[in-house]
């Protein structure tokens with residue numbers, strides 16, 4: 001497998017592309033260099049694969065606490081690691097991280113092993129919290145935090161100023177669409193975040209995964225709207241499927257997030273939690289009825 005990490009420069013920001021342009025489990029990491037200090041954002045497996053001495057930085061900034069986003073953080077044991085306060089518990093222990101995902105046994109045990117062995121999970125009890133609106137001043141270059149929950153509770157965007165690069169983390173603009181399948185995910189929060197992200201003006205929009213960097217707001221909005229539309233599409237397909245009474249087991253087996261042929265270790269749990277979020281709000285709006293405990297049908 002090719003593991004070459006190519007780079008691209010946007011003012012003070014260097015994008016280090018992961019394998020296959022950062023397709024999962026790889027990702028694209030950013031180095032932001034100011035006059036006085038520099039930070040790395042979301043060190044990926046691409047940084048690990050590179051093998052060469054890692055770029056020197058004064059801190060590690062994480063968009064959220066997920067395995068692919070901290071996979072290279074262990075390369076920086078001597079500098080502070082920063083997370084949004086809502087995701088901070090996830091880096092403090094493996095158990096807390098597993099609670100963030102929320103996969104049931106036996107997947108939890110298998111996934112614990114994978115995040116340690118494949119993604120180099122290293123607990124950091126002294127990781128530091130940031131919050132919405134915080135600004136990291138690197139000397140003539142600033143990074144502003146925008147809390148953007150939904151994917152996880154603490155998921156955040158970073159706006160690099162004055163060069164106007166918006167880092168989108170896992171609002172990855174892919175055809176897969178928004179991921180809200182963890183215990184710490186929330187569909188309504190994700191939709192509010194997408195509406196907020198729609199209003200952000202920047203010159204460059206950088207994603208962690210394979211879409212990479214987009215220049216200009218019009219192409220960004222086109223991608224963002226297609227990405228957001230996946231939510232409505234899942235909901236439409238769910239309502240169609242609920243023309244007959246179905247249980248959550250039926251719904252998970254039918255697959256609305258992954259394709260039936262996708263071999264994903266945790267697919268069942270993700271389908272279950274994602275679609276339970278849709279059912280909860282459709283029930284709240286009177287569009288789905290619970291006929292008896294655990295059995296659902298579309299209303300009307």
Ligand SMILES: [Zn+2]
Pocket residue numbers: 064066151170
């Ligand atoms: Zn993620």
